[in-house]
Amino acid sequence: MFRSESITSRRSETVLRLLKLRKASGRRESGRFLFEGKKLFSEALDSKMPLAAVYATEENLTFAENELIRVGADSVRLFSVTDEVYMKLTDESAPQGLLCECLIPYELHTRSNIVPVSPGNRLFCAVGIQDPGNLGAIIRSAHAFGVGRLIISGCADLYNTKTVRGAMGALFRTKISVCSDITGALEALTNAGYSPFAAVLSESASPLHLLDEDPTRFYVVGSEGRGLEKEVVDACKGQVYIPMEKGSESLNAAVAASVLMFSQYIKRL
Incomplete structure (x- = not known):
């Protein structure tokens, strides 16, 4: 079973770092990018994309855990975030409650x-x-x-x-x-x-x-x-x-x- 870490503050260091990835310059500097949703999350796992972390609201946490276990993605960090924190992170008009942080696949x-x-x-x-x-x-x-x-x-x-x-x-x-x-x-x-x-x-x-x-x-x-x-x-x-x-x-x-x-x-x- 995955042990999730909690983020409850919209001003946490992790949240501020993730917000920089909304800009192309931040993605280039860090070599990371973000995407949202259960389907894309599962697709990324099945495609063996280099996921770094997953940020899920309470209602999506179990799904995220099960998917990580399914593919044996032990190195991916799992974070539980409050709805308030997630709304700070998302740019979706209909937020899906599951955000992925991924390394840019430079070989692909x-x-x-x-x-x-x-x-x-x-x-x-x-x-x-x-x-x-x-x-x-x-x-x-x-x-x-x-x-x-x-x-x-x-x-x-x-x-x-x-x-x-x-x-x-x-x-x-x-x-x-x-x-x-x-x-x-x-x-x-x-x-x-x-x-x-x-x-x-x-x-x-x-x-x-x-x-x-x-x-x-x-x-x-x-x-x-x-x-x-x-x-x-x-x-x-x-x-x-x-x-x-x-x-x-x-x-x-x-x-x-x-x-x-x-x-x-x-x-x-």
Whole structure:
């Protein structure tokens, strides 16, 4: 049985430290991030994420204990917190009473302009996705549609609580490369035999449904508002567009990314 520690003060040292993790700077400095909810907690345990601590209200304490026992997570610290303390920690509109503190998995999520690849590794690239919910949805689709490595650049923080929530546990199982020089990374991948295709609306772009299956091809999608910068498009080997009904507005970035990923996934079945 786990022995839980109690936190009853909203001004405790632990609470003040955790509040710093709500900001990207605090997450970078500490190498830790937060997420909430029973489902994500169980997903993290099953994915062997490096959990450091769990903070649970009284009604969720037994559940947290049982889950930690189930996977033998003896090194994870368990804290019992009052409802008042939990309300100080949460940023959820509907607090779930269970907060997890996790170490950033640097081996799973790398920060380098050199993208590690292996034979048959399927790629996808997202550039400039500033909305954390959209980024989370893209991560969720990447896992669902067999993307071996997701490449992102200029996007929302991976460990923003909205990103983690939107990914629905896929963040814990998806290999991600965060690149600061996306044009350099794309050029290096092209030299390694990959074929990046920019998702753009242009006369030179190929309609998605007419492209044959090619394991070296991967798509690069930009934000809904700005799209892809010219230098990113120029660094790609080709261009692609998603056919739509006339008069239709551009697709949400996460929806467009999902369509592109699914188009390749379905051809492999």
